[in-house]
Amino acid sequence: MRSIFRRAASLLLSALAISAVHGGPANAADLRIVVPQLPAALDPTITTLGTNWLVAANACEGLTGLDDNWQPQPMLADSWTYDDKALTLTFKLRPGMKFHSGATMTSDDVVASLRRYRDSAGTGAVLKNLTSDVTADGSDTVVLKLTGPTGIIPGLLTLTPAVIMSKAALAGKSATQAVDTIDCTGPYKVTEFQADRQAVLTRSADYKPRAEATSGSAGAKKAPADRLIFLPQAEPSVRRDNVLTGGADIATTLPFDFYADLKANAAVQPVVINDNQSLTAVFNTMKGPMANVALRRAIYHALEMDPIMLAAEGDQAFYVIDPSWVPDRKSVWYSKAGADGFGTPNKDLVKKLLAEAGYKGEALRWLTSKDFYQGHYLPALTAQQQLEEYGIKIDLQVMPAATYIQTRSDADKFDIFSSFLPTYVDPVVIPYLNATYPGFWSDPKKEELVKKLATTSDQAARVAIWADIQKLVYDQVPYIKFGTEASFSIARKGVGDLTTSPANTQVFYNVVPVAK
Amino acid sequence: MLDAPPAPAGPWRRLLRNRTAVFALVVLAALVALALAAPYLTNAQPLRISPGIRLKPPRPQNWFGTDHLGRDMFALVLFGGRTSLLVGLVVTSIAMSVAIVLGLAAGFYRRVDLVLMRLVDGLMAFPSIVLATAAAGYLGPSVTTVIVALSIVLVAPVLRVVRGQILVLRELPMIEAARAVGVPDRRILSRYLLPAIMSPLLVQASFIFSAAVLGEAALSFIGLGVGARDVSWGSALAEARNYIQNAWWIVVFPGAALVLTILSLNLLGDALRDSLDPRLAGR
Numbered sequence: 001m002r003s004i005f006r007r008a009a010s011l012l013l014s015a016l017a018i019s020a021v022h023g024g025p026a027n028a029a030d031l032r033i034v035v036p037q038l039p040a041a042l043d044p045t046i047t048t049l050g051t052n053w054l055v056a057a058n059a060c061e062g063l064t065g066l067d068d069n070w071q072p073q074p075m076l077a078d079s080w081t082y083d084d085k086a087l088t089l090t091f092k093l094r095p096g097m098k099f100h101s102g103a104t105m106t107s108d109d110v111v112a113s114l115r116r117y118r119d120s121a122g123t124g125a126v127l128k129n130l131t132s133d134v135t136a137d138g139s140d141t142v143v144l145k146l147t148g149p150t151g152i153i154p155g156l157l158t159l160t161p162a163v164i165m166s167k168a169a170l171a172g173k174s175a176t177q178a179v180d181t182i183d184c185t186g187p188y189k190v191t192e193f194q195a196d197r198q199a200v201l202t203r204s205a206d207y208k209p210r211a212e213a214t215s216g217s218a219g220a221k222k223a224p225a226d227r228l229i230f231l232p233q234a235e236p237s238v239r240r241d242n243v244l245t246g247g248a249d250i251a252t253t254l255p256f257d258f259y260a261d262l263k264a265n266a267a268v269q270p271v272v273i274n275d276n277q278s279l280t281a282v283f284n285t286m287k288g289p290m291a292n293v294a295l296r297r298a299i300y301h302a303l304e305m306d307p308i309m310l311a312a313e314g315d316q317a318f319y320v321i322d323p324s325w326v327p328d329r330k331s332v333w334y335s336k337a338g339a340d341g342f343g344t345p346n347k348d349l350v351k352k353l354l355a356e357a358g359y360k361g362e363a364l365r366w367l368t369s370k371d372f373y374q375g376h377y378l379p380a381l382t383a384q385q386q387l388e389e390y391g392i393k394i395d396l397q398v399m400p401a402a403t404y405i406q407t408r409s410d411a412d413k414f415d416i417f418s419s420f421l422p423t424y425v426d427p428v429v430i431p432y433l434n435a436t437y438p439g440f441w442s443d444p445k446k447e448e449l450v451k452k453l454a455t456t457s458d459q460a461a462r463v464a465i466w467a468d469i470q471k472l473v474y475d476q477v478p479y480i481k482f483g484t485e486a487s488f489s490i491a492r493k494g495v496g497d498l499t500t501s502p503a504n505t506q507v508f509y510n511v512v513p514v515a516k
Numbered sequence: 517m518l519d520a521p522p523a524p525a526g527p528w529r530r531l532l533r534n535r536t537a538v539f540a541l542v543v544l545a546a547l548v549a550l551a552l553a554a555p556y557l558t559n560a561q562p563l564r565i566s567p568g569i570r571l572k573p574p575r576p577q578n579w580f581g582t583d584h585l586g587r588d589m590f591a592l593v594l595f596g597g598r599t600s601l602l603v604g605l606v607v608t609s610i611a612m613s614v615a616i617v618l619g620l621a622a623g624f625y626r627r628v629d630l631v632l633m634r635l636v637d638g639l640m641a642f643p644s645i646v647l648a649t650a651a652a653g654y655l656g657p658s659v660t661t662v663i664v665a666l667s668i669v670l671v672a673p674v675l676r677v678v679r680g681q682i683l684v685l686r687e688l689p690m691i692e693a694a695r696a697v698g699v700p701d702r703r704i705l706s707r708y709l710l711p712a713i714m715s716p717l718l719v720q721a722s723f724i725f726s727a728a729v730l731g732e733a734a735l736s737f738i739g740l741g742v743g744a745r746d747v748s749w750g751s752a753l754a755e756a757r758n759y760i761q762n763a764w765w766i767v768v769f770p771g772a773a774l775v776l777t778i779l780s781l782n783l784l785g786d787a788l789r790d791s792l793d794p795r796l797a798g799r
Contacts, residue, residue, distance in 0.1 A: 237758040257571065257584065261762060310567035311585055370739065378585070381744065385565050396744055398657075 030515045031225035031495070032248040035241040037371055038232045040195050041178035045158045048122035048431055048438075049405055050422065050506075051372075053160035055199045057217070057506040058228055059100075060163035060184035063091050063103075063110065063142075065218035066156045068501035070331060070425050072154040073218035074210070076105065076164055076185060077142075080154060088148040095140060098206040100167040100189035107136035112167040114142070114157075120175035121409075121431045123159050125436055130454055148455045155425035158217070160506075187223035187509045216504035224497075225513045234371065243268055243490050249513060250498075252489040255374055256314045259488060268490045269498075272318070275328045276487040276502045277422040279312060279379050282364070282432060282479040283415070286440035289362060290415045296477040298353035303383055304392050305343035309483035312378040318475040318486040323468055327484040328423040328502050331364065332463060338471030343483070350390050363395040367408055367417040371401035376418035379482050382440055408438040419479070423502055427466050428454045432479050439504055441478035530791040537787030540780040547777055551597035557760045560588035562747045563597040571763050581765035583755060592752050595771050599730050599748040600777070603662055607728035608721055610667040615674035616717065620705050622675065623682020633679070644669045648731055652740035662741050666731045674720050681713040715792040722785035726778050733774055749774045 039052035044060070055249035065075035077091040097105040103172040111134050118128040124328070130153060133145045144153065156162065183191060187209065188201035203223045212219040231248065233239045238253035240258055244267065254262075262270050283290040283299075290296060305321050313319040322329075323339030336342075368380040377398065397414075399407065409415045416439065425428055433450050435442040449472065453465045473479070487505060491498055496512035499505055531537050550557065560578075566586030574581045580589035622629040639647070651665035685691065686709065694704050735741035736750030737757075749770045756766035 235758065237760070255758065257759065257762060307565075307567045311565060311570070314570065314584065380583070382565050382567070398744060 001274060012042070018389075021332050023032045029224075029226040029513055030229055031227070031250065031508060031511055032229045032231060033241050033250045033252065033508060034231045034248040035163065036232065036234060036236075036239070036253050037401060038193075038195055038197075038199055038230060042177040042182045042190060042199075043173075045117055045120045045124070046176055046178050046265070047161075047405070051401075053243055054506050055190060055193070055201065055230065056163060056182055056184070057160050058509050059182060059186045059188050059190050060158070060160070061166065061186050061217075062162045062164060063093075063157045065216070066155075066158035066425055066503055067215035067218035068503050069215070070328070070423065070503050071218075072158050072425060073212065073215070075158075075218065076110070084149050087148065089144040089146060090137070091142045091144075093140045093142065094210075096208065097185050097456050099169075099183045099185055100204055100206075101166060101168070101183045103166050103168065103183075103204070104168070105164065105185060106139045107142045107296075108139075109167045110134075110142045110164050111136050112142075112170050113164045113336060114162070115175070116170055116175050118175075120161060122431045122434065123156060123161060123438055125151070125434050126429050126454070127156055127162070129451070144388070147452075149457060150455050152426045152428055152454055153455045155453055156429055158425050158453045161427065168466060173384045187221040188228055191227075196232060198232070199230040201230075201283050203227065214510055216499075216501055217507050222497075223509050223511050225508075225511065228508055229312045236373075240490065243492055246492070249495050250489060250491045250508070252487075253374075254488045254490060256318045256486075256488055258490075259315070259318075267493055269493055269495070271489045271491060271498050271500065273487045273502050273505060274318075274319070275330075275423070275498060276505065277375075277420045278322075278325065278484055279309070279375055279482045280419045280421050280432075280479055281380070281383065281416050281482070282419050282439040283477070284411055284439065285478045286442070287411045288415045289357075289359070289364060292357045292359075293476055294353045294357035295359055298350050298359070298390075299387060299392065300474075300477045300480050301346045301353065302350045302387055302392065303343075303480070304344070304345045304357075304386060308379050308386070310487070311382040312374050312482070313485055318488070320484045322484045323481060324484075325421070325473065325481065326423050326427055326466075327421070330484075332459070333423075333427050333466055335463075335467050335470055337467035338474035342474075345386075347390075354390065354392070359392070361391060361393055363393040364415040365395045365397055365413070367397050367399065367404050367414045369401045369404040369418070370398055372418070372420070375420045375485070380418045383482070411438075411440060414438075420485075421481075422505075425503075427469070433469070439474075439478060443472070443476060444480075446472055446476075528791070531787055534787045534791065536783050537791070540787065542584040543780040544784065547597060547773065547780075548601060549668055551601050552596060553599055554591070554594035558588065558591045560591040562591040563587060563745070571759070573763075574765055580769045581763070582726040583752075584759060584763070585755075589752075589765060589769050592747055593749070593773050596747045596749045596752050597773060597777075599659060599742060599746055600732055600750070600774070603659065603666070603732040603748070604729040604777075605777060606663050607666045607670060607731075608725045610725055611670040611674055611728075612717065612721055614667070615671045616678055616710070618671070618680025619675045620682055620709065624686055624701065624709070626661045629679065632675075634758070636675055639668075639672045640676075645731070645734060648735060649738070649740055652735050657740055657743045659742050659746055659760060662732050662735055665735065666728050669731070670724050670727055674717075674724060677716060677720055678713060681716060682709055685709050685712055698764045715717060719785055719792065721787045722781050722788060726781035726785070729774070729777055729781070 025264045042055050044053040045057035055499035061075050063070040063077040067073050076094055078094045080091045082089050112136045117124045129424050130150050131144045132147050135143050137143050165181040173179050187207045191202040206348050214220045236254050243251045262268055283296050285291055309319040312462035321343045323336050323342035324334045326333040366374045370377045384396050387394055431437040449469045456462050473475040492514055494514035497510050499507055568583055569582050570586040572582045578588050622632045648665040648669045652661050655661040733750030736748050737754045741750050742748045752770040759766045
C-alpha cells in the first residue's frame with residue numbers, strides 16, 4: 001500500500017520534470033509550440049473564450065484580416081463597397097480560393113458562415129444588430145444589408161469567430177453546435193487533433209498567399225514551417241523546459257519570474273509583448289447581489305490594483321496600472337476617461353456604499369480557473385484577501401477552464417468571474433458591452449451609446465463616444481479592470497519572424513522554424 | 517544450582533532499544549509538537565498574500581523565505597503540518613476502525629466473508645491514487661473530501677490483514693472451546709480475537725498513517741486535495757513546482773517536512789513489526 005503511494009508520488013513529481021514532447025517525431029521544418037491548453041473543440045464560432053480560437057486562427061481566414069496596426073485589410077474579400085444610401089456593404093470575393101476539402105469558395109459559403117456568426121454569442125450579436133440580412137449576389141459577391149450607417153463591419157469580420165468555412169462543413173450546425181471538422185481556406189489545415197494531446201496543422205498545398213506585404217494576419221501568409229504542432233502543457237516550467245531541451249520551438253504564456261534567467265540563456269530568445277491585455281473581473285449585473293450597483297461600486301473602490309497586478313505578474317516592469325479598457329497605448333481608442341482615482345482604495349466610500357447596498361455578508365461566488373493561473377487565479381486570490389478586509393466575503397470557486405466557461409454562461413451560478421480582455425479592432429466589439437455575454441450588462445444609456453458608436457462614421461466623434469462609454473463603465477461598474485499585463489513567451493534561437501504585436505498574438509503561420 | 521535464563525525483553529523494551537525507532541519517535545514527536553505549537557511559533561498567517569515581499573530567500577524576517585505570493589514559508593510549513601498530520605490521524609482512525617469491524621466480521625463469518633471480500637477485491641483492483649482522485653474530484657477539494665477519499669481507499673488493505681489474522685485465530689482450540697461452552701460471538705470477537713491482533717494492527721496503523729499523509733500530499737499536489745482556504749505540505753509543493761530553479765526554499769522546506777514525516781513513520785512501522793514479532797523475542 002505504502003509502496004503504491006510512494007510510486008504515485010514519485011511519478012507525479014517526475015511528470016513535472018522535463019517531460020518528453022508527446023507530439024511524435026517532428027521534422028526539422030516543423031514549428032512546435034507549447035501552449036497552456038488546447039480548445040476542446042476547434043470551431044471558433046461557438047465559443048467566446050479567445051484562447052479557444054488558437055487553432056482556427058492559424059487554419060482559417062475571414063473576409064478581412066487584421067494588420068499589426070489594428071486596421072482591417074483584404075483577405076478572402078478583395079475589396080468592399082459601402083453604400084450609405086442603400087445601406088449595403090458589398091464584398092467582392094477573392095477568386096479561386098479553395099477550402100482544405102478541395103471545394104472552391106463561393107458566396108454561398110460566405111453567406112452560410114456569416115449567417116451562423118450572426119447567430120452566435122459574443123461579437124456575432126454585434127453583426128446581428130448592424131445587419132438585417134446577408135445574401136449572395138452571384139458566386140463572387142456577398143451583400144450585407146445594414147440596419148443603419150456603420151463603418152465597423154470590416155473590422156468586425158477580422159475576428160476569428162467570423163472566419164469563413166465551407167457550407168458543407170456547416171451543414172446542420174447551429175451557432176452553438178461545433179462543426180465536425182473546420183473546413184477553411186488558411187495556409188495550414190488541421191491534419192490531426194486530439195484535445196489534451198496535440199493539434200497538428202500541415203501546410204496546405206492549395207493555398208495562394210495574397211500579394212500584399214505581410215502584417216499580422218493581413219497580407220501574404222508565408223507558411224514557412226511544414227507543420228505547426230500545438231502541444232498543451234499546463235505547467236509553465238515544463239513548457240519552458242521543453243524549449244530549453246529542444247523538445248519544442250516556442251513556449252507561450254510564461255510567468256515573468258522566468259524572465260531574468262531566460263534572458264541570460266543564449267539558447268533562447270524571450271518575446272515580450274507589452275500592453276497585451278487587461279486582467280479583469282466581470283460582475284453578474286442581472287441576478288444576485290452583484291445586480292446592485294452600490295455593491296459593485298463598493299468592490300471597485302475597495303481594491304488596490306498594484307498588489308493584485310504584482311501578485312499576478314511578479315515584476316512591475318511587465319504591467320501597468322492603467323484604467324483604459326483598450327489596453328494598447330498605441331491604439332486610437334486608448335482612454336483614461338472616467339477613471340479618477342483608479343486603483344486606489346477609498347475606505348470611507350466603501351463603507352458608505354456597502355451600507356447603501358444593504359450588504360449583509362453573503363458570500364459572493366467568484367468563478368476562476370487555475371488553467372489561467374496568472375491571468376485569472378492570482379488576481380482573484382489577491383482581490384479576495386483585500387475584499388475580506390472590508391467584510392466582503394468571497395466564495396472563490398476554482399474549476400477547470402471548460403467548467404468555468406460553462407458555468408459563467410448561467411446567471412444563477414455565479415456573481416463574479418475572472419476574465420481578460422485584449423485590445424479589439426474596434427471597441428464596439430468588446431464582448432462585455434453585449435447584453436448576452438456573461439455578465440449580462442443591460443443599460444439603456446449603454447445601448448444608446450454603443451449604437452451611436454457603431455453607426456457614427458467620423459473617427460473623432462467615435463473616440464468621444466467611446467470615452468463616454470468608458471465613463472459609464474466607471475460609473476455603473478459592470479466589470480472592473482485590475483491593470484494591463486504584458487505577455488511573455490520564449491523561442492529557440494533561430495526561430496524567426498516572431499509575432500510582436502498585441503494585435504496578432506495567436507498567429508504563427510509567418511514564423512520561421514529553426515533552419516535544418 | 518544453575519541460574520534461570522533471563523526473561524526475554526518485552527516488545528516495548530525491544531522497541532526502545534532500537535536506535536532507528538527512537539530516532540523516528542523523536543522526529544515524529546518534534547514534528548507534532550511544532551505543528552501543535554504553530555500559532556505560538558509565528559505571528560505570520562500562512563495564507564496572507566504580500567506581493568511586495570515575494571520570492572525572498574530565507575532571512576531573519578522570514579526564516580524559510582517567502583513564496584511567489586509573498587506568503588511566509590515558515591508559517592506555511594508549520595500550519596501545513598497541522599493539516600497534513602491531522603488528515604493522517606483522522607484517516608488512520610477511520611480506516612482502522614472500519615477495517616477492524618469489517619475484518620472481524622469477514623474473518624469470523626464465512627457468508628459475510630464471501631460477499632465482503634469480493635467488494636474489497638473490486639476496490640483493490642483500482643489503483644489507489646485513481647480511486648482517491650475520483651472521489652476527491654466528485655466531492656470537490658476540501659480537507660473533508662481528502663479524509664473521505666483516503667479513508668475509502670485505505671480501509672481495504674487493513675481489512676485484508678485483519679481478516680487474514682482472524683481466519684487463522686478462529687481455528688485455535690481456545691476459540692473452539694469458547695464456542696463450545698456457549699460464549700457469545702460478540703464476546704469472542706471483542707475479548708479473545710481483537711486483543712490477539714493488536715500487534716499487527718499497530719504496525720498497520722503506522723503504515724496507514726504514512727500512506728494517508730502521502731496521499732493527502734499527492735491529492736493536494738494535483739489540485740484535488742485541500743481547498744484554497746487551507747494549507748498543507750502537498751498544496752505548498754503544488755504551488756512551488758514552477759520555482760524549483762529560482763526559489764529552492766519554496767520546495768525544500770515543505771518537501772523536507774513531508775520526507776521526514778513519511779520516513780519516520782515507515783521506520784517506526786518497521787521497528788514495531790520487528791519488536792512485536794515473538795520470533796525475535798529471544799534475541
